[in-house]
Amino acid sequence: SAVISQKPSRDICQRGTSLxxxxxxxxxxTMMFWYRQQPGQxxxxxxxxNQGSEATYxxxxxxxxxxxxxxxxxxxxxxxxxxxxxxxxIYLCSVEVSLSGPQHFGDGTRLSIL
Amino acid sequence: xxxxxxxxxxxxxxxxxxVSLNCTYSNSAFxxxxxxxxxxxxxxxxxxxxxxxxxxxxxxxxxxxxxSSKYISLFIRDxxxxxxxxxxxxxxxxxxxxxxxxAGTTVTVRA
Numbered sequence: 001s002a003v004i005s006q007k008p009s010r011d012i013c014q015r016g017t018s019l020x021x022x023x024x025x026x027x028x029x030t031m032m033f034w035y036r037q038q039p040g041q042x043x044x045x046x047x048x049x050n051q052g053s054e055a056t057y058x059x060x061x062x063x064x065x066x067x068x069x070x071x072x073x074x075x076x077x078x079x080x081x082x083x084x085x086x087x088x089x090i091y092l093c094s095v096e097v098s099l100s101g102p103q104h105f106g107d108g109t110r111l112s113i114l
Numbered sequence: 115x116x117x118x119x120x121x122x123x124x125x126x127x128x129x130x131x132x133v134s135l136n137c138t139y140s141n142s143a144f145x146x147x148x149x150x151x152x153x154x155x156x157x158x159x160x161x162x163x164x165x166x167x168x169x170x171x172x173x174x175x176x177x178x179x180x181x182s183s184k185y186i187s188l189f190i191r192d193x194x195x196x197x198x199x200x201x202x203x204x205x206x207x208x209x210x211x212x213x214x215x216x217a218g219t220t221v222t223v224r225a
Contacts, residue, residue, distance in 0.1 A: 001160070004157075031211055033211070041217070042202060042215040042216060042217050042218055043158070043202070043213075043215050045212060045213070048211065092157055092158075096211060100146070100208075100209070102146075102148055102160050102163040103148075103160075103211075103213060104160055105150075105157035105158045105159070106157050107155075107156050107157040108156075108157050110155070
């Protein structure tokens with residue numbers, strides 16, 4: 001499996017601001033994903049980060065709110081834009097090392113919006 | 115009806131007991147089945163990964179898949195306090211990266 005590092009690990013932000021979360025993997029991976037885990041709930045897929053092209057968003061998530069970049073095979077960012085208290089959540093990066101292999105997760109970014 | 119059903123518990127057992135966790139699902143296209151363990155303030159950690167029906171054993175952990183019943187299980191033998199965590203089942207169809215997760219079961223192993 002790969003070693004996945006997420007930064008920041010946690011943050012407290014003001015309403016209306018934006019925060020960019022970084023995901024760095026120690027080896028090249030085929031697929032990278034971003035999830036949201038709200039308190040006491042399971043994981044919801046936000047989008048698939050595609051290298052060199054626009055991310056693929058799931059129903060209910062839009063690029064203006066959650067812009068994603070993936071400039072290479074080891075790095076991706078997720079921005080949470082114009083934040084409101086409803087965006088308080090854990091944001092997780094996951095990777096698929098090989099096609100049809102299992103996904104491995106980072107430790108997440110715990111985000112609180114005041 | 116949710117695509118994947120998992121009893122959220124909580125489940126509390128004494129040290130040394132067998133922990134039994136399960137999930138049911140409705141999508142017959144699911145072929146890949148996973149169990150993740152999530153400690154507080156950590157990301158999900160892959161425990162077991164199985165394809166199609168059958169059993170898989172890894173140390174104290176056994177995963178079972180019964181596709182005819184759309185039912186998967188995870189057994190933890192000789193449970194330890196360090197096994198206290200939330201256990202998530204997840205599954206996907208062939209050629210589909212999208213994972214469908216259960217709600218997670220919170221397990222506490224009492225010393």
